[in-house]
Amino acid sequence: MTITLLDPTGERRPAERPRARRPASLDGHVIGLLDISKPRGDVFLTRLAALLGARGAGVRRYAKPTFAKPAPADLRRQIAEECDLVIEALAD
Amino acid sequence: MSLPRLPDGLVAVVKRDCPTCQLVAPVLGEIAARGGPLTVYSQDDAGFPPSVTASSRARDEDLALSWHHHIETVPTLLRVEGGVEAGRAVGWVRREWEELTALSPLGSGLPAHRPGCGSMSADPSLADRLRVRFEGGRLASRRIDVAELEDEIETAFERGWSDGLPVVPPTPARVLRMLDGTSRAPDEIVAAVPPDLVPATVEKIAVNAVMAGCKSEYLPVVLAAVEAACTDSFNMHGLLCTTYFSGPVVIVNGPIAARIGMNSGINCFGQGNRANATIGRALQLVVRNIGGGLPGGIDRATFGAPGKVSFCFAEDEDASPWEPLSVERGFARGASTVSLVAGHGPSAIIDQISRGPESLARSFAAVLRAAHHPKLVMAMGALLVVSPEHARVFAGAGWSKARLRGELEALLLLDGDELARGAGGIDEGIPAQVAAGRKLPKFIPGDLAIVHAGGRAGMFSAVIEGWVSGARGSQLTTVEVRA
Numbered sequence: 001m002t003i004t005l006l007d008p009t010g011e012r013r014p015a016e017r018p019r020a021r022r023p024a025s026l027d028g029h030v031i032g033l034l035d036i037s038k039p040r041g042d043v044f045l046t047r048l049a050a051l052l053g054a055r056g057a058g059v060r061r062y063a064k065p066t067f068a069k070p071a072p073a074d075l076r077r078q079i080a081e082e083c084d085l086v087i088e089a090l091a092d
Numbered sequence: 093m094s095l096p097r098l099p100d101g102l103v104a105v106v107k108r109d110c111p112t113c114q115l116v117a118p119v120l121g122e123i124a125a126r127g128g129p130l131t132v133y134s135q136d137d138a139g140f141p142p143s144v145t146a147s148s149r150a151r152d153e154d155l156a157l158s159w160h161h162h163i164e165t166v167p168t169l170l171r172v173e174g175g176v177e178a179g180r181a182v183g184w185v186r187r188e189w190e191e192l193t194a195l196s197p198l199g200s201g202l203p204a205h206r207p208g209c210g211s212m213s214a215d216p217s218l219a220d221r222l223r224v225r226f227e228g229g230r231l232a233s234r235r236i237d238v239a240e241l242e243d244e245i246e247t248a249f250e251r252g253w254s255d256g257l258p259v260v261p262p263t264p265a266r267v268l269r270m271l272d273g274t275s276r277a278p279d280e281i282v283a284a285v286p287p288d289l290v291p292a293t294v295e296k297i298a299v300n301a302v303m304a305g306c307k308s309e310y311l312p313v314v315l316a317a318v319e320a321a322c323t324d325s326f327n328m329h330g331l332l333c334t335t336y337f338s339g340p341v342v343i344v345n346g347p348i349a350a351r352i353g354m355n356s357g358i359n360c361f362g363q364g365n366r367a368n369a370t371i372g373r374a375l376q377l378v379v380r381n382i383g384g385g386l387p388g389g390i391d392r393a394t395f396g397a398p399g400k401v402s403f404c405f406a407e408d409e410d411a412s413p414w415e416p417l418s419v420e421r422g423f424a425r426g427a428s429t430v431s432l433v434a435g436h437g438p439s440a441i442i443d444q445i446s447r448g449p450e451s452l453a454r455s456f457a458a459v460l461r462a463a464h465h466p467k468l469v470m471a472m473g474a475l476l477v478v479s480p481e482h483a484r485v486f487a488g489a490g491w492s493k494a495r496l497r498g499e500l501e502a503l504l505l506l507d508g509d510e511l512a513r514g515a516g517g518i519d520e521g522i523p524a525q526v527a528a529g530r531k532l533p534k535f536i537p538g539d540l541a542i543v544h545a546g547g548r549a550g551m552f553s554a555v556i557e558g559w560v561s562g563a564r565g566s567q568l569t570t571v572e573v574r575a
Contacts, residue, residue, distance in 0.1 A: 003244050006262045007234035008253050008299040008381040010290030066564035068330040 026057040032083035035063040041091035048087060096157045098177065101129035102193060103170040105152065105163045108140040110209035113167050116184050117141035119199040124148055127195050133157055135212040158213035159226050165208040183208035220265040228264050230278050233299055253381055255401055259303035270298040273308030274315065275575050282315055283322035285383035286329035287390045292318060292382045300381055304374035309352050310367055314374045316430040316571045317342050321375060326432050326569040331559060332385045337397045337436040338559040342372050342404035343543060345418035346428030348573050349406035356406035358547035361438055372402030397436035405545055411480050412544035413487030421570040428573040433475050433541060434566040438554035449489040452482060453496060456553065457503035461534055463557045467511045467521040469532045473539035473558030479546035482553045493542055504534035536561060541568050
């Protein structure tokens, strides 16, 4: 006799999303640098900003209020509106 | 399945395998001959009773009619008007049958009354099967059929539903029984469970509570725990993702704790109590299965902690000299609540010598100071669990919980110069510009919770070290338990 079980999961497998297309070069692109507010992430991003600037990329800086929570929706939208690319620093 | 409609007139439900039904068979014949219209439903034999013509007999073959009309005893005689039950006599009671049929005298040769037999629809050996047949439609979860040669417990492992221990297979019958523990509708949405923010229904949580090994009376506590976990203040998402040790610690207050047999005493953080062990486990299974939070996936803990399987206990309110956590949190005395705090541990405080509150408070402060790291302050919370033998010292000196907290705050106002990076030859610490020349509190006010629990013997208390506290991290969150 078969036994019937009830599925305990959310019954949703996230649809596989294609990765965003990678740009051929950084020329003319605005790059967002997102500091998640972990200690010393800003050190890493400041160095990156200098290196990217030297290659002709526009750089904008952002920071999450706390590393311990997801980025606020407004911040995510702002980054999406203002930038073509984003680099997120995870540091300790 | 819709309610089987009752035919108008008189309806009797009987079974051949019942001496009382045999006894009243001639009476049914008498009613059919004198009054009618009468329909007799037999649960076990379509030919019974022979005293009634075949056209007036029907077989309640799948027991649907008996189930849906709550027939618990046979014979049961119903009077039906416009498809609706207007009267009922259970067993054989001449006076009631005469009243219901408006025929008198009835069954003259019989005793005045005779109790009936159990209805087949109430037979314990059939109860689960009938319930799934007639009520299974209330359950919306996807059905997964496990083949005969498979072991359903292994299936649960293979499908990734387990926390590493065997789970109770969530069959429809078990889930229906679990749902008896709440008056909330199975399709009511309790919370959006992180990380996937999947809306969790009462039913889905019940499925996971079955797997965790809960009894149905624990379900209201599990529902409240899920509700508390999925608030912005508790921040289950962040707690799950952290590389740090912590997980949700569940503290139960109020009368429900004793009612469901929770442990607030000897070994209350340990093994051996079903409610403590399974309520915390159910919460974690909900996060795993409904929310999609898997270790190695979103859960990035470096070590984790054993309490991430289940960390759940009740506060010992009866022996406590202080107001319970629920009352401190603004709930009425007598309310049942679930409080969630991020934590792991416990860490021990041994003090078998102090007999005065000042000395004991200093012991507490010394251990609390070392929580997380002796040089880190104002970032993480903690839960102090005071044992009965320690609480007695404070009670004897008339110290309220607020007094103890105040004294601890004073003792834990630390010299910034000792906390600065590099101080004591330890690079870890507070940035010098923040620490230098200042007094800094170990805990931000509100980040040190105090409860009373543990066995009556043992001059120990416990520190459950928290995680990132305050609005930036996870805050103690309390939800009232609803039936």
